[in-house]
Amino acid sequence: MIVLDEQLLSYGLRQHVLQWYRGTVIDITQLRPGTVIRDEAIPLLLRAARRPTFVTINVADFWQRMSPEARFCIVCVAVPHTRALEVSALVRPLFTLGPFRTQNQRLGKMVRISQRQVQYYTTADRRVQRLDWPRA
Secondary structure, eight states: OOOEEEEHHHHHHHHHTTOOOOOOOOGGGGGGGOOOOHHHHHHHHHHHHOOOOOSSSOOHTTTTTTTTTTTTTTEEOOOOOOGOOOOOHHHHHTTTTTSSSSHHTTTTEEEEEEESSEEEEEOOSSSOEEEOOOOO
């Protein structure tokens, strides 16, 4: 399951992701309808979902601020909101890399994607690992 941050709703990213992802794609507001969801509440909501991968462009509030948990994955895509339409194209190749290929491999990881690099840390090791990735 991919869960999109609410700031990505207005960009129609769900439809873009559904073109290549075979699982369920929802937005975070579907996990707690009719309420305002603050960043601090997101881990609680993700714990209640089944093996979710949460995708956000809110890097400042998640990357190296929240601890990874074994029940979910958080993917922070380092693009400004003006380039939010690129999120799907950046996340898709992430899912082809060894540590992220399956839901089970992604669980327990906090990931940061940029145009040139993937960084991540895990529940087991808070040291940041880096993977280069040549992007066109």
